[in-house]
Amino acid sequence: MPQVKIIAKNFMDMVASLPAMKLDALYHNTFICEAILRSLPPLAKKYILQMLYIDVPVTAKAMEEWVLADGFSKHRVAIDRLIQLRVFTETSDRKKETSYRLNPTFQTNLQKHLIYGGVLPREPMPSNITVRLPSLDDLEAYALGQWECFLLQLISSTQTEKLTNFSSSMMKVFQRGLLTQREKEAPRLTESGFQFLLMDTNAQLWYIMREYISNSEERGVDPADLISFLLELSFHVTGEAYNINTLTEFQRNTIKDLVDLGLVKLQQGRKESWFIPTKLATNLSMSLSDTSSRKQVVHKTNYLMHSSTAHVLSNHYIA
Amino acid sequence: MAPVPSKLYSDDVSLLVVLLDTNPFFWSTASLPFSKFLSHVLAFLNSILLINQLNQVVVIATGCNSCNFIFDSSSVPANPNLENGRMPALCSNLLQKLEEFVTGDEKLSKEVLAAGIGSSLLSGSLSMALCYIQRVFRTGPLHPQPRILCLQGSPDGPEQYVAVMNAIFSAQRSMVPIDSCVIGAQHSAFLQQASYITGGVYLKPQQLDGLFQYLSTVFATDLHSRRFLQLPKPAGVDFRASCFCHKNTIDMGYICSVCLSIFCKHHKKCSTCGSVFGQAQSDGNSATDRKRKTPET
Numbered sequence: 001m002p003q004v005k006i007i008a009k010n011f012m013d014m015v016a017s018l019p020a021m022k023l024d025a026l027y028h029n030t031f032i033c034e035a036i037l038r039s040l041p042p043l044a045k046k047y048i049l050q051m052l053y054i055d056v057p058v059t060a061k062a063m064e065e066w067v068l069a070d071g072f073s074k075h076r077v078a079i080d081r082l083i084q085l086r087v088f089t090e091t092s093d094r095k096k097e098t099s100y101r102l103n104p105t106f107q108t109n110l111q112k113h114l115i116y117g118g119v120l121p122r123e124p125m126p127s128n129i130t131v132r133l134p135s136l137d138d139l140e141a142y143a144l145g146q147w148e149c150f151l152l153q154l155i156s157s158t159q160t161e162k163l164t165n166f167s168s169s170m171m172k173v174f175q176r177g178l179l180t181q182r183e184k185e186a187p188r189l190t191e192s193g194f195q196f197l198l199m200d201t202n203a204q205l206w207y208i209m210r211e212y213i214s215n216s217e218e219r220g221v222d223p224a225d226l227i228s229f230l231l232e233l234s235f236h237v238t239g240e241a242y243n244i245n246t247l248t249e250f251q252r253n254t255i256k257d258l259v260d261l262g263l264v265k266l267q268q269g270r271k272e273s274w275f276i277p278t279k280l281a282t283n284l285s286m287s288l289s290d291t292s293s294r295k296q297v298v299h300k301t302n303y304l305m306h307s308s309t310a311h312v313l314s315n316h317y318i319a
Numbered sequence: 320m321a322p323v324p325s326k327l328y329s330d331d332v333s334l335l336v337v338l339l340d341t342n343p344f345f346w347s348t349a350s351l352p353f354s355k356f357l358s359h360v361l362a363f364l365n366s367i368l369l370i371n372q373l374n375q376v377v378v379i380a381t382g383c384n385s386c387n388f389i390f391d392s393s394s395v396p397a398n399p400n401l402e403n404g405r406m407p408a409l410c411s412n413l414l415q416k417l418e419e420f421v422t423g424d425e426k427l428s429k430e431v432l433a434a435g436i437g438s439s440l441l442s443g444s445l446s447m448a449l450c451y452i453q454r455v456f457r458t459g460p461l462h463p464q465p466r467i468l469c470l471q472g473s474p475d476g477p478e479q480y481v482a483v484m485n486a487i488f489s490a491q492r493s494m495v496p497i498d499s500c501v502i503g504a505q506h507s508a509f510l511q512q513a514s515y516i517t518g519g520v521y522l523k524p525q526q527l528d529g530l531f532q533y534l535s536t537v538f539a540t541d542l543h544s545r546r547f548l549q550l551p552k553p554a555g556v557d558f559r560a561s562c563f564c565h566k567n568t569i570d571m572g573y574i575c576s577v578c579l580s581i582f583c584k585h586h587k588k589c590s591t592c593g594s595v596f597g598q599a600q601s602d603g604n605s606a607t608d609r610k611r612k613t614p615e616t
Binding site: 034037038042043045046049050052053065066067068070071074075113114115116117 | 330331362365366369370371372407409531532535536539540541543544546547548549
């Protein structure tokens, strides 16, 4: 199913639509640079590597000479994408010739990442403190259980007890487009709603993430901060415990929402508390990339999982 | 020249097997110091791992007397936390193994080479690379696209001709391109043939202190993207062979019509397949008995 490609591309479109200053600020984070790099089409990735140590603008004409006749359309797509994400900055000289060069912030940080590697702003906690850490299998079961709960609440019309901590207004935001919301009528699944249920878990997650981020400004949250945190989270190690006190207040509030989506698990020790990223979180950056053919294998378990979910949910719904 | 058939890949997931020439005789006289060379290569390897989460890099050291694996990005790291500080871990693992290898390889030297640099065991590392790739092929249809990159500085060893050619034909059969980046003073006939026959790229960089730029511009190109990008084409290929009897490089000689083994002078029978040759014609006679090995165009 190509759904992940489309939804994830929309996520990158959303990133691209951030104001220039915000986007530049995002690129100060080397993990964001890596996530963005990986999300690009293969030719664009290549161009970034080639331009990584070139400080002067290269004319568009010169770049076209890199390409064979067969590749011209792919070349255009790559350049457009790079400009859209402000990874390439475009300049015109007096002769009206277009030239490109790498965004200096992106360039410096990627160079550093290449030579020194990326280091997360937090280390996993020592195992003598984090007793009762769930096994990877238990963690995966937990994550999918949380996600199922969320989905159930999402499409339920008659559920009176709250399965998640999301406010009803937040749930309404998620339900927009998926359920009809007419007065004096019970909500029903729309066509898009059915398609949503049939998507694989990662695609559904991206959809929800996109709504969550688009709505963030209304909640007083900077979307760039949210995107930054989510992408950074995807580079953490599944199953490892990270101390809650390494998070900012905004990040701590976000984590609570992420628990309801199954992206992290919270645990409390005697003195410290920590969060554990699940596979749902760490797979986020992988599904950002254009290559969806391989993900068929990775998501095989999700297909089985979601097809039974869809069955359960639509049964619940039709009833 | 007929285009080399290649597999059509739809994405850019790559398995890059790098053959690293560690011949100390070559490196002691090279224009680029080994440490600088390594820093270019390590940055390049990291860039390959950076651009796709599923990419895999394997490094095989080509020594004078032995070859061995010194790095495999897919092997489970001892400490999973190092995954995030990937570069330091990559560096330290690789460099440690490299040092162990070079020390071990040196101990295997039985005599000091009289003169010249001597060659490194390219045939050995090529074979190891191809065996590794065969195993990857057998993991199923969803495997990364494999290619080999030879970073070679030592001159060709004519005594390795047969082994190298066998490896090249094996790579051709499996459709594994062999890229060559020659950092020595002279061109390599072996590698020119290897890249030509397997559809890889052969390059002898002009300015070695810009090595990373050559690597990232030419050799970082995945097999899917090669259909769309201009890459260096060979100007001419040195097709000279070595005779099977003395391992000397020759461009005219005798060929067994049964198994195509090459000899520099007339023998009574073929040492490879045992076929008996006919009466020797004296030199100066018609050229029908003498077959010249020429490049097929």
